[in-house]
Amino acid sequence: MSVMPTAVAAESVSVEIGGIGLALHVQDSSFRRMVENRYSGFVASSQAPQCEFDIELYDAGEPVPADDQLEVKLEAGEWLLRRGDFRARWNPRTMRGHIRQSCNPYAIDSVLRIVHSLILAQRGGFLVHAASVIRGGKAFIFSGVSGAGKTTISRLAPADAAFLSDEVSYVRRDGNQYFACGTPFAGELARAGENQCAPLSDLFFLEKGPRNSIEPIAPTDAIQRLMRNILFFANDPELVKLVFQFACEFASVVPMHRLVFVPDERVWDIIC
Amino acid sequence: MAEKYIARSTEIAARMLGGEMMIMSAQDSTFFTLNEVATVIWQAADGCTPLSEIVRGKICQEFEVDAEQAQRGAERFVDELSQHGILLVSERPLIDSSDPEIS
Numbered sequence: 001m002s003v004m005p006t007a008v009a010a011e012s013v014s015v016e017i018g019g020i021g022l023a024l025h026v027q028d029s030s031f032r033r034m035v036e037n038r039y040s041g042f043v044a045s046s047q048a049p050q051c052e053f054d055i056e057l058y059d060a061g062e063p064v065p066a067d068d069q070l071e072v073k074l075e076a077g078e079w080l081l082r083r084g085d086f087r088a089r090w091n092p093r094t095m096r097g098h099i100r101q102s103c104n105p106y107a108i109d110s111v112l113r114i115v116h117s118l119i120l121a122q123r124g125g126f127l128v129h130a131a132s133v134i135r136g137g138k139a140f141i142f143s144g145v146s147g148a149g150k151t152t153i154s155r156l157a158p159a160d161a162a163f164l165s166d167e168v169s170y171v172r173r174d175g176n177q178y179f180a181c182g183t184p185f186a187g188e189l190a191r192a193g194e195n196q197c198a199p200l201s202d203l204f205f206l207e208k209g210p211r212n213s214i215e216p217i218a219p220t221d222a223i224q225r226l227m228r229n230i231l232f233f234a235n236d237p238e239l240v241k242l243v244f245q246f247a248c249e250f251a252s253v254v255p256m257h258r259l260v261f262v263p264d265e266r267v268w269d270i271i272c
Numbered sequence: 273m274a275e276k277y278i279a280r281s282t283e284i285a286a287r288m289l290g291g292e293m294m295i296m297s298a299q300d301s302t303f304f305t306l307n308e309v310a311t312v313i314w315q316a317a318d319g320c321t322p323l324s325e326i327v328r329g330k331i332c333q334e335f336e337v338d339a340e341q342a343q344r345g346a347e348r349f350v351d352e353l354s355q356h357g358i359l360l361v362s363e364r365p366l367i368d369s370s371d372p373e374i375s
Contacts, residue, residue, distance in 0.1 A: 248287045
């Protein structure tokens with residue numbers, strides 16, 4: 001008797017972020033439950049994921065290499081991802097991959113971030129260190145280094161705003177339009193974003209200051225700041241060139257500004 | 273002093289925006305924004321035109337600056353960018369140089 005598709009599906013969990021579904025095939029049911037809980041708002045019912053991974057869990061007793069530095073490189077057409085707690089490979093042509101990891105949520109979280117950043121880089125989008133929200137049908141991104149105020153601006157958002165992330169924002173390109181999408185990648189708020197997307201209206205570079213104001217920024221300065229905050233996992237020159245090109249194209253479409261703000265909710269009066 | 277020939281590395285990403293040339297090293301992600309004079313040198317870095325000729329024929333002509341001063345400034349600029357692998361420098365023509373995508 002042939003193996004029924006439902007038997008395969010029962011050993012899989014699909015996580016969909018930014019409209020891109022990643023099916024994770026793993027035998028260990030407790031690991032699947034962990035993934036379902038951690039990414040609860042993003043677990044997809046889609047039967048047609050765009051990307052698939054077989055996950056092999058290694059014994060917790062197995063020694064983990066002391067060097068836990070992340071390495072991401074392209075080798076013979078496959079991306080190789082390696083850190084102390086995981087080794088993964090992913091073929092961007094077949095969209096299939098394999099992950100060997102310890103049974104911890106951080107490893108799969110890192111793999112998801114890296115794979116999404118690589119998929120987005122093929123499509124003109126990127127992951128960026130930024131908070132993002134949707135209000136009035138439009139998305140707003142607030143970028144900055146640690147301490148710039150990403151979590152603060154998220155916390156101050158009006159009640160009618162949908163929270164997308166306070167740490168890693170997801171920018172997807174569709175034709176000549178950009179969208180910001182929610183991610184489950186939590187920052188200080190320890191709160192997953194809502195699984196929503198909206199057309200991107202503006203990107204702000206956050207600066208705490210004595211007053212609330214939106215200041216212009218030179219295009220070259222904006223691109224330089226944006227490049228600093230885009231998540232690069234791979235030390236790959238071709239990828240750097242590609243992301244730079246996409247950042248320039250993004251800058252020609254999406255207005256970018258400096259947002260100087262005092263940490264109270266009135267800042268939202270000048271945003272939207 | 274030995275002549276210098278300069279060529280743009282292929283390990284960079286570059287783009288002209290708002291009248292300014294942005295260059296990013298694909299090796300170490302260093303980012304440079306070039307002013308008008310630097311942009312002229314960058315665009316003339318074809319690997320076979322001596323730097324002194326670029327200075328005399330383009331910089332001094334277009335910006336009306338003293339040749340000696342312009343040459344010193346150009347040398348400093350070339351040294352800085354070459355340290356990041358953005359410009360390739362040689363005492364002989366770099367005939368294998370190729371253009372990065374500049375738009």
